[in-house]
Amino acid sequence: MVATTGAAARARRGRRPAWVEWPLLVGVALVLALGIKTFFVQAFSIPSGSMQNTLQEGDRVLVDKLTPWFGSEPERGEVVVFHDPGDWLKDQPVKQQNALERRTQQVLSFIGLMPSADEKDLIKRVIAVGGDTVECNAGGPVKVNGVALDEPYIFPGATPCGDYPVGSVKVPKGMLWVMGDHRNGSQDSRFHQLQRSGDGFVPVSNVVGRALVVAWPVNRWATLPVPETFKGPGALAAVATAPLAYWVRRRRAAEGAERVDTRSVG
Template identity: 70%
Template sequence: MRNLVVGGRSKSGGDESDEGTAGGRRLKTRSFWKELPILVGIALVLALVIKTFFVQAFSIPSGSMQNTLQPGDRVLVDKFTPWFGSEPQRGEVVVFHDPGGWLPEKAEEPNAVQRVLSFVGLIPSADEKDLIKRVIAVGGDTVECSGNGPVKVNGKAVDEPFIHPGNTPCGDEPFGPVKVPKGRLWVMGDHRQDSQDSRYHQDQPGGGTIDEDQVIGRAFVVAWPVNRWDPLPVER
């Protein structure tokens, strides 16, 4: 009959140590320091996948979206839903690539560490050629604004409670009527008197509109600083 082992000693009195053993042999444990590079590599790959396909952080550099967004705010941008054919809608706050000539040349290049961390999405993008504005009109719309406003889309006045206090809907730049081409967007900042948006680029290709393909995604939440955490609803 086979003896039972209890507490490392068989009932027959024989010593059989089971501490750290399997079949009488000590199990070898992998060193933490050997596993660390693997864990870091997995974390970086996951961060890169999330940043590429799902969510990316962006830093607000200016006051063009006040008071909705303040300089230094960090927003999270949804890059996932466009994969399912979702298109930008009126009232959404979107991040998009500079169509060309909207931004001055970068004054300072990010260092190597900043480039790596922003590449995998661990810090806001180091690419200063991205802008954030609100979609006012989409392809097929006719948009205009004269005098003290309001902004009109397809002849109807747009309710814009998000405009910076003291600003007029047109700011200092009345425009239109402008027929927005299909597949393009008319965008404006909430701080109308401090935003170089579609109004100021009507002499460029696209007539001040941007291509939907240049849109990175919709900003859906202010993630940082903590005391300013707030979702960004779509204002229609």
Template identity: 65%
Template sequence: MGGPTGGSPGADPGDVTPESDATQDGQRAAKKQRSFWKELPILIGIALLLALVIKTFLVQAFSIPSDSMQDTLQRGDRVLVDKLTPWFGSKPERGEVVVFHDPGGWLDETTTADPGPVAGGIQKVLSFIGLMPSAEEKDLIKRVIAVGGDTVECKGNNDPVTVNGKALKEPYIFPGNTPCGDKPFGPIKVPKGRIWVMGDHRQNSLDSRYHQELDKFQGTVSEDEVVGRAIVIAWPINRWSTLPVPDTFDQKGIGAAVAPPALGLAGAVPLVLWRRSRIARKTVLKG
């Protein structure tokens, strides 16, 4: 009968020595470490891609650079702007606070301090993924007062702003300001596809009132220039709040007084058909 050849006498080929266990554990640990470093670039890439998608299609952070929207927004506030709903056909509505691109000549050409190559590079990366506003973007933030088809007016002094003849009650105006005492306007018929915007700090806001003579659109802004609606103050934490539409814009009479023709026709057709069928039944019964 032959015994096992080679190795230690009586050793089972399936046995593993303690030295062999330690070697395998070390190999597994090294493999896990290499796997982590291989996966890390992929994870970073996915995170950046998600951030870019969110910035492009969903929500983007913007910094408030001026006092034109006080007291609603303070200089240095960070607001989150909803960019999703416009993709589904939503249009700016009265009372909303919106961010829009400079229509042309609204922003003063001011020079900013050079942050340096390192800080500038970091800012570009963070602004690219939506975590920081871009120093190169020319955007403004104002409140929508009137939309396409509306007639907006303010006669000055302490007279209110009116939309379609209805006076607005504007509790959001900066304390001590008048609705438009520094720059009366109107009546102005807002063209379709455009909006009339004003800052809440009326005496410190170069808004639609100050650009009436720039072009044929009398200071109104194209809806195509609107980036999105500011929905919440996200920073600093002690200023966290939502930015709802004030109740004054819901008052009866500001909107269209009559139903659109299509809706009127849709309501009239069933009524006509019902009336005709009723007359036909009466005729049959009489016969």
């Protein structure tokens, strides 16, 4: 009984009071949140209707910031967040905030639930990557490397290229060609290519990450997968080269068998 009482007393002496534990827990939670925001996932709010109907103004999306750390680069069809590559946002109106709204955004941006008010970021869909050729002519579809895209995600009534027909454009290495899903309401690569003499490209190094899901509001929760049209050319190429690959494998297997027979005879 004495031993038990002594152990209980030591336990009580070793237990931290609540007023000490709570600040520690809050501090750990903030450090974890900051780490997640910096290296893994961050929430961004959609500031305009340039990505309708895929994304609506005011939506919150979760952006994967981890894979770029491992050298992964954006692929065709992905929706990405990127830093302003050069005054793309200079003509955009700045939303006025009161003191409470500013303070709330500062707190939420610190833990990764909102972007900082100082960050100049955009969100668009990657249409082409370095080395690709994009064709965008009035009255026609968008073509990448000669293949027309089937784009059901475009805003109803919008034309693929009609408002900013840039013709044929070669995307430089290390660059991206991006477009909004609301083509008639997006000042994207087409607009800047025409208006600023070839300044319509986004450096891969400017990409923050890929938008994975719409997280808020709850009734709009959805994933943001790569559309099928961007998978088609690769699949067709695989089918087209399958006979050649099969022949190469058979040929190598036959050569290997011949070498084995030669060694066994010798």
